[in-house]
Amino acid sequence: MAPRPRPSLDTVFAALADPTRRAILTMLLEDDMAVTDVAEPFEMSLAAISKHLTILAGAGLITQEKRGRVKWCKLEPDAMKGASVWMQGFGQFEPVNLDAFERFLGTELGLGSEE
Amino acid sequence: MAPRPRPSLDTVFAALADPTRRAILTMLLEDDMAVTDVAEPFEMSLAAISKHLTILAGAGLITQEKRGRVKWCKLEPDAMKGASVWMQGFGQFEPVNLDAFERFLGTELGLGSEE
DNA sequence: TGCATATTCAACCAAACGGTTGACGATTGC
DNA sequence: GCAATCGTCAACCGTTTGGTTGAATATGCA
Numbered sequence: 001m002a003p004r005p006r007p008s009l010d011t012v013f014a015a016l017a018d019p020t021r022r023a024i025l026t027m028l029l030e031d032d033m034a035v036t037d038v039a040e041p042f043e044m045s046l047a048a049i050s051k052h053l054t055i056l057a058g059a060g061l062i063t064q065e066k067r068g069r070v071k072w073c074k075l076e077p078d079a080m081k082g083a084s085v086w087m088q089g090f091g092q093f094e095p096v097n098l099d100a101f102e103r104f105l106g107t108e109l110g111l112g113s114e115e
Numbered sequence: 116m117a118p119r120p121r122p123s124l125d126t127v128f129a130a131l132a133d134p135t136r137r138a139i140l141t142m143l144l145e146d147d148m149a150v151t152d153v154a155e156p157f158e159m160s161l162a163a164i165s166k167h168l169t170i171l172a173g174a175g176l177i178t179q180e181k182r183g184r185v186k187w188c189k190l191e192p193d194a195m196k197g198a199s200v201w202m203q204g205f206g207q208f209e210p211v212n213l214d215a216f217e218r219f220l221g222t223e224l225g226l227g228s229e230e
Numbered sequence: 231t232g233c234a235t236a237t238t239c240a241a242c243c244a245a246a247c248g249g250t251t252g253a254c255g256a257t258t259g260c
Numbered sequence: 261g262c263a264a265t266c267g268t269c270a271a272c273c274g275t276t277t278g279g280t281t282g283a284a285t286a287t288g289c290a
Contacts, residue, residue, distance in 0.1 A: 013132035077206035091192035
């Protein structure tokens with residue numbers, strides 16, 4: 001496949017604006033996954049998840065590779081770089097508080113209340 | 116002062132997904148601005164800008180204070196903190212490359228070509 | 231008082247979004 | 261070969277988004 005088009009801030013931020021898509025990205029932190037497996041925990045159709053994955057791929061946040069009849073989804077965290085740098089220009093945020101991140105993961109996965 | 120409700124990742128990312136709104140935030144880096152002045156450089160109605168500002172305020176990215184008949188808009192960069200931390204959990208991005216940020220500002224403000 | 235300025239409101243519009251369902255093309259395995 | 265599995269496509273649906281216009285509401289000023 002041709003070198004991925006540089007993901008725009010528009011598409012990256014828009015992709016990240018949906019909680020389902022953020023949850024998918026979080027799942028992919030663990031490991032690459034097949035589309036069906038990505039869809040499993042969600043209460044929506046496979047087709048809907050497939051669309052979300054297309055949007056994530058469009059933003060460059062994941063890549064998809066078909067092996068046999070299974071399509072594998074792989075996280076591409078570098079796609080967040082531009083957006084991350086952009087935001088950091090607005091203030092020096094604490095040098096990556098991983099504790100806070102763990103908590104975010106909890107709420108993102110729906111383990112906690114939204115407050 | 117009542118602590119503002121914690122802006123959600125949904126609203127923050129959605130607010131940042133629009134180029135007009137990102138440009139507004141960039142303008143507000145310089146200084147607080149009145150609504151009319153914010154609208155001036157854009158080729159769209161004042162009402163449209165007013166809506167964008169409402170969305171930015173809803174995400175906590177700006178606050179608005181009315182003094183006399185003028186409503187002042189103030190950047191609130193801390194509202195990006197949660198989103199920034201969330202993204203950093205996906206990879207350690209270079210510790211704030213300000214050069215890159217300057218370049219982003221250029222393209223965001225439409226001073227350079229998109230490519 | 232009366233007019234200009236600053237901003238929002240209300241109604242409307244086309245397009246995009248997020249979801250559904252059912253049919254379909256590929257691939258795998260018995 | 262045939263049935264099951266994987267994933268997307270196409271059509272459809274209601275809601276949201278990003279914009280418009282024109283009227284309305286405050287406020288400032290001469």
